[in-house]
Amino acid sequence: MSRKPCCVGEGLKKGAWTTEEDKKLISYIHEHGEGGWRNIPQKAGLKRCGKSCRLRWTNYLKPEVKRGEFSSEEEQIIIMLHASHGNKWSVIARHLPRRTDNEVKNYWNTHLKKRLIEQGIDPVTHKPLASNSNSTVPTPPENLHSLAAPSSDKQYSRSSSMPSPSVTELTNNDGTLVQGGSLSHKKRLKKWSSTSRLLNKVAAKATSMKEILSASMEGSLSATTLPYASYSNEEDGSNAFLTNTLAEFDPFSQSSLYSLHEISSDLNMDNDFSHFFEKLGRDDHNEENDINVEYGHDLLMSDVSQEVSSTSVDNQDNMLGNFEGWSNYLIDHADFTYDTESDSLEKHFI
DNA sequence: AACAGTCTCAACCGCCTCGAG
DNA sequence: TCTCGAGGCGGTTGAGACTGT
Incomplete structure (x- = not known):
């Protein structure tokens, strides 16, 4: 009928x-x-x-509908959420105060999608476009890789969307290093080194999260596979170990502030994450941006707390997606420069 | 100035979900 | 359990604005 x-x-x-x-x-x-x-x-x-x-x-x-330009934080939240939720415009809009799904959808289709493509990122998968990954997401020279902080952490795989200094920016046709441009070679190496340390930490965390969650999904999370099993399965059905571990991954959390302090001490920064975030490029710092950044953080963590105890495979997938989205978000956007001369950190969110 | 091509975004379309009866 | 209507959602369209020639 x-x-x-x-x-x-x-x-x-x-x-x-x-x-x-x-x-x-x-x-x-x-x-x-x-x-x-x-x-x-x-x-x-x-x-x-x-x-x-x-x-x-x-x-x-509707009076509460917000019109006009999207802030950079709103853009970042949309990209991040799209990476984990896809074209679920209503879900994405729910996390952007006073924005409608239609507006988010239009903005994605007319601006963000194009921008990602220009950056060599597939707007559907949020991974580098295979066809042009060689030119737009170049592999850093070996010597740059070696500058990453020596640690037991897994090194970030270059097959994913790790940003890097462009080979063409750093070398001449014959392969020798270029000295010109706005940054000296020394600064570039320092920049790459600083970024690598942070991103390798993030990537390593993300990888371990994925392993833990995958194991959990397969039912293989047990005392024999994890030394932390005693944390698991609270009376209320939640999983304290996962929750705690995930909270540790959260760069806004208190425990992560400690980790960030380790990183930031190398960069002469204090251990306040908001300051860290601001240093990364929030020159346009204002109340609205704060709210949006908080939203980005809150939604991820709320998804975690809601989904961590769920047995639904779909939810677990979403959760994995969120972490991929969050790590991709940092990896894609946290590009900063340490100026050795002024001893200060410069932008940027890309 | 005139025209063509491109871009933007408000609005529409059709399908889906959910709750009431 | 089934039917039906209201509301929600994502994809698509097309008018107007903008840009280039």
């Missing part, structure tokens, strides 16, 4: 809404509230489909 279309009727108007129509709709909703959309057009004196009224209200007329 085919469903009757919701908007059938002679004389129903389509297309752009006029100011007069907007006024009628706003006035009606202010007086009677939302809901019962099918009847609103008739009661409000509009020749529109109820669905069209609902869309117009929720996307544009």
Whole structure:
């Protein structure tokens, strides 16, 4: 049985809404509230489909809807969430205060998608585009790899989206190092070294998280495979070990502040993560950005706390996606420069 | 100035989910 | 359990704005 279309009727108007129509709709909703959309057009004196009224209200007329440019933090949150959720615009919009799914979707399609492609990143998989990965995501020279902090941490795999100094920026055609440009060679090496330390730590954490979660999904998480099994399975069904470990991964958490302090001490930074974050490029620091950054953090951690005890494979997949998204987010955006001359850290979020 | 091509985004379309009866 | 309607969602369209020639 085919469903009757919701908007059938002679004389129903389509297309752009006029100011007069907007006024009628706003006035009606202010007086009677939302809901019962099918009847609103008739009661409000509009020749529109109820669905069209609902869309117009929720996307544009509702007072709390925020219009205008997306901030860099909002962009980062969208990219990060898209990496883990895909085209779930309503899910993404839920984490962006006062933004609608339609607006997020449009912004993604017209701006962010293109930008990722320009950066050589597949907007669907959020991984380097295979066809041009050689030119846009170059492999760093061996000597740069060797500058990464020596540690037992796994080194970040170059097959993924690790940012790096461009080979063309660093070498001449004959392979000798280029001295020109805005950064000296020494600075570039220092920059790469600093970035590598942080990102290798992040990547190593992400890798261990994935291993733990994968093992958990396969039911192989046990005392024999993990020395921390005694943490697991609280009475409320949550898994304290996973929660604690995941919290450790959270760069905003207290425990991570300690880890960051280790890194930041090398960079003459204090151990306040907000300061760290600001140093990374939040020159446009303001209250709204703070809220958005908090949102990005909160949503990831709330997803963790909700999903960590779940046995649903889908949820576990989402969770893995979140961590991939979060690590990719850092890897893709945390590109900073240590200026040895001024002894200061410069931008950037890419 | 005129035209063509491109971009943006508001709005529409059709399918899906959920709850009431 | 089934049907039906309301609302939600993601994909797509097309009018207007913008840009290049």
